[in-house]
Structure formats: structure tokens, C-alpha cells
Amino acid sequence: MSDRKIVVATHGKLAEGFLTALNIIVGENEDICAVNCYTTPDFDLDQTIDRIFEEAEGKELYVFTDLLGGSVNNGFFKRLSTKQFHLITNTSLGLLMDCSLMNPNADELRNKLGSGEFSVVYCNDLIESMGLEEDDL
Amino acid sequence: MIKALRIDHRLVHGQVAFTWTHFLGATRIIVIDDKAAGDDFQKMALNMAKPAGVKLNVFSAEKALERAEKIDSLSDTVFIIFGGTKDASRYITGHPKFKELNLGGITKKEGSTQYGEVVYLNKEEEEDLKKIQQTGCRLFIQQLPSTKKEELDLLK
Numbered sequence: 678m679s680d681r682k683i684v685v686a687t688h689g690k691l692a693e694g695f696l697t698a699l700n701i702i703v704g705e706n707e708d709i710c711a712v713n714c715y716t717t718p719d720f721d722l723d724q725t726i727d728r729i730f731e732e733a734e735g736k737e738l739y740v741f742t743d744l745l746g747g748s749v750n751n752g753f754f755k756r757l758s759t760k761q762f763h764l765i766t767n768t769s770l771g772l773l774m775d776c777s778l779m780n781p782n783a784d785e786l787r788n789k790l791g792s793g794e795f796s797v798v799y800c801n802d803l804i805e806s807m808g809l810e811e812d813d814l
Numbered sequence: 815m816i817k818a819l820r821i822d823h824r825l826v827h828g829q830v831a832f833t834w835t836h837f838l839g840a841t842r843i844i845v846i847d848d849k850a851a852g853d854d855f856q857k858m859a860l861n862m863a864k865p866a867g868v869k870l871n872v873f874s875a876e877k878a879l880e881r882a883e884k885i886d887s888l889s890d891t892v893f894i895i896f897g898g899t900k901d902a903s904r905y906i907t908g909h910p911k912f913k914e915l916n917l918g919g920i921t922k923k924e925g926s927t928q929y930g931e932v933v934y935l936n937k938e939e940e941e942d943l944k945k946i947q948q949t950g951c952r953l954f955i956q957q958l959p960s961t962k963k964e965e966l967d968l969l970k
Contacts, residue, residue, distance in 0.1 A: 702828035704960030774828070778836045794866060807858050812842070812869035814881060814888070 679708050682733045683776060685768065686712040686725075686753070687743035698770055703777050714749050722752040730760060738762035739786075741773060771795045816886060819894045821902050822918035825850060826863040826870070829958060830895060830918070835865055837959040840893035842869040844885065846878045846905050847897030875904035882909040899935070899942035910949035917943075917955045917966065929966060930955035944968050 685692040692711035699709065712729065714720060730738070740762060742750040750766045757764060763783055765772070772795040775781070781789060789795065817838045822830055825845055835843065843864060850856045851874040864870045869890065873881070882905075885892060896902035898920065906912055919932045926934040933955050935943065943953060943966075953966040 703833050704958040774832050778832060800862075803862065804858070807861065811871055814844075814871050814884065 680736050681708055681739065681780070682736045683709040683739045683741065683773075684712055684729055684733070685709065685741045685773065686714060686729075686749050687768075688714055688747060688749060689716060691743055695768070695770060695773055699773055699777060702770075703774055706777050709773075709777060722748065726752055726756060730756075730762075733762070739776070740764050741768040741776075742766045743768060765790070769795050769797075815888070815890075816892045816894060816912070818916060819896070819902070819906075819912060819914070820916040820918045821896045821899060821920060823897060823921045824919055825895055825897055826860045830893075831863050831865050833958055835868060835893060838891065838893055840868065840891050842871070842888065842890035842892050844878070844892055844894045845870070845872045845897070846875055846894060846901050847872070848874045848901060850897060851877065875901045875908075878905055879908045886911075899939040899946075903942035903945050906946045906951055907949055910951070912949070912951045914952045914954060915946060917953060918957065930964065931957060940968055 685695050687695070690713045692713050696709065696711040699706065712725060714722060714725065729740070738761075740753050742753060742764070743766070744750055745766045750764070753764050756762070763786070765786070772789070775789065775795070776786070779785075817840060818834070820830070820834070824830070825847060826843060830843075834840070845851075845860060850860065851872050857872050860872055861870060878885070896905065902915065906915065917930065917933050920934055920939065922928070922934040923936060926936040926939075928934050947953060947967070947969050953968070954963050955966055956963040
């Protein structure tokens with residue numbers, strides 16, 4: 678067992694969806710788990726978050742959520758005042774893949790997010806800027 | 815040096831660009847595929863798909879063979895991707911020195927037989943792969959580094 682735990686928590690089944698996509702591209706990774714929120718009428722976010730912290734006890738916890746300002750992220754955000762964990766939102770598949778493969782620490786994660794590598798891209802404009810030059814060989 | 819060879823009809827995609835490249839520690843991906851080599855837009859798309867910091871070349875089988883010695887002597891860790899059995903057979907029989915070839919994805923078509931979860935071969939493709947095996951190159955089916963590696967022997 679690793680000393681790190683990654684939780685992907687989202688509205689609906691997006692979290693589970695992220696995991697199925699990760700399984701196809703990267704393969705299974707037991708350090709990562711999905712938490713689908715609000716899929717049943719009796720869903721309780723605070724209880725769910727409590728349970729996540731209990732299960733991650735003693736581990737470095739990384740939480741990835743779907744939306745800045747959404748309730749899932751808000752729910753975790755208020756715990757930042759009392760708990761030690763990393764909270765990342767507006768999650769993309771590329772970022773999760775990178776975390777699964779590279780196991781970045783907090784500083785590396787900060788750098789990756791700052792680089793724009795995982796941001797949303799308007800591909801139409803990319804065509805203009807891309808040349809056909811190949812690497813030397 | 816050449817670290818690995820794989821046939822994958824999707825060429826450079828998520829599994830290849832991220833998972834295999836990371837697993838192999840590849841610093842250069844060489845796509846050998848006649849169709850992609852003649853299609854500028856697809857070449858551009860492949861350039862977009864490659865991971866940051868990894869070099870990429872897209873060659874036809876003929877052009878790749880002209881450069882075979884040079885490719886062998888590169889200081890990069892090279893990962894070669896063929897789009898299909900035909901390009902693989904031309905390159906490997908023209909430059910027979912490889913120990914193994916990974917069959918990643920070969921698409922299903924009319925009259926093909928299933929050999930793996932995403933590996934389907936018709937007669938022509940089986941012949942291509944037999945020629946490859948005859949050079950002493952073994953075939954194995956494996957989708958991801960974390961999934962099972964299954965040997966395929968078409969000469970038996």
C-alpha cells in the first residue's frame with residue numbers, strides 16, 4: 678500500500694467516469710478512488726468527506742474535484758482550515774493521468790498547473806500556430 | 815537505441831503517448847506509417863498528441879528504411895510505432911534485427927480472426943506477421959504495461 682491517496686470527487690458519475698477513462702489509458706491504480714456525489718437523494722456531503730478523511734488517515738491525501746465554486750469543492754474547501762490535504766479543482770483527465778504516472782509532490786503539482794499544460798484548449802487556433810517541422814533525424 | 819516496437823492503428827494516442835512512453839522512458843517516438851507520412855494534417859495531429867519533451871518523427875516505411883542505421887545509433891531512447899502489419903513487415907524484414915514486436919491495436923475488419931481484446935488479423939496480416947517472425951522477431955499482445963503479456967506464435 679502506498680502512503681498516498683488520491684480521491685476524485687464530483688457531481689454525479691463524472692468521478693467514476695474519470696476512473697474508467699484512467700483504467701483504459703493508464704491501467705488500474707489502487708491509490709486512486711472515485712466518489713460520486715449526489716447520485717442518491719439521501720447523499721450527505723459532509724459525512725462523505727468525514728469518511729474520506731478517516732480512510733486516508735496517516736496518508737498524504739490529494740482531492741481532485743470537478744468545479745471551482747461547486748458544492749463538492751466548497752465542501753472540501755472549508756476543511757482546508759482544519760485538515761492537512763491537497764485540494765485541486767477544475768480537474769482534467771490529463772492531469773489525473775499525469776498524477777497517476779508521475780506521482781508529483783505538492784510543489785511539482787503547483788509547477789505543472791502553472792505551466793498551462795492541462796488547461797482547456799481551443800484547437801482551432803492551435804492549427805494556425807502549428808508548423809510541420811519535424812525533429813532532426 | 816531502440817527500446818520497443820509496437821503496432822497500433824491509433825498511432826500516438828493516450829495509451830501510447832503517456833503510459834507506454836512513460837513506462838519505457840522513451841525520448842523519441844518514430845511513427846512508421848505510409849498513410850500518416852503522406853498526410854500533413856494527420857502529422858500535425860500526431861505532433862499535438864505527443865507528450866511534452868518527447869521528439870517525434872513520422873516516416874513512410876521506405877523513408878524509415880533509408881534511415882534505419884541512423885535510427886539504430888540514436889542516443890535517444892526510441893519507441894517505434896507502426897500503423898499496421900504491412901508497414902511493420904516492410905521495416906522489420908528490410909532491417910531484420912529486432913527481438914520482439916508488441917501488437918497493441920489492430921482493428922477488426924471483414925473476415926478477420928480475433929487474437930486479443932483489440933487485436934484482429936485477416937489472412938494478409940497473418941502473412942505479414944509470419945514474415946516478421948521468420949526474421950527471429952517474437953510477437954506479443956499487450957495493451958498496457960500493467961496488463962498481461964501474451965505471446966503469439968503464428969508459425970506453429
